[in-house]
Amino acid sequence: MENNQILDIHTHSHTGNPNAIVNYQLPVVSSDCDDPGNDAGGGNPGDDVFKPLQGVYYSAGIHPWDLTECNAKKQLVVLQELLGQSCFVAIGEAGMDKLANAPMRLQIYAFEAQVRLSEQYRLPLIIHCVKAVDELLAVRKKYNPIQPWIWHSFRGKPEQAKQLLDKGFYLSFREVYSAEAMRMVPDNRLFLETDDTGLAIEAVLRKAADVREVSLSALRRVISENVQAVFLSGKSCFFR
Known part of the structure; x- marks a missing residue:
């Protein structure tokens, strides 16, 4: 797989873009409960058999919005089966969201299980966190993880950015964010993404270069090097 131009670390677009890490949403899994109506999961178009596209890297995780009492354990089984494939280079989205029903x-419980998988498979963790920073930091303190944690689609204030950077997080930005927060992120902790916006990563890159007052080519090199170091260095596949 060609990886020297990957700039988008998190997209929900399933167009087979080799310049992005595609988020594969776990398929609907059979329920541990009697009521089939409780069987939840996001799923992807088509059947439930994962068919990787040639030259594309993926992430997969249990999103808090897709989590129920009835599917948690089986979603973890499905996730672990996927992580054995070398095209998966990250776990996520994973995290906590106080607006979710779960x-x-x-x-x-689900997040801690994914933290353990992240350490076991040596894969970075792409974080989804809404109104649950204290809970997230408590889990980080409990596990003291070696693998990188990347807060995706960061839109917080500079004070929160500093707090997370001080705790060792990487921050990933899409098109909407605090310019001050973006500027304070060190080069080696910075990522960009398109998430579910439908934007081209080049548009995100151009805005970020303007905000950081650097050339487009310089920022492209920074992001590409960070992707290589965190996602594609080969360390994540060591035990697989």
């Missing part, structure tokens, strides 16, 4: 107890 109780926080269950969200913490």
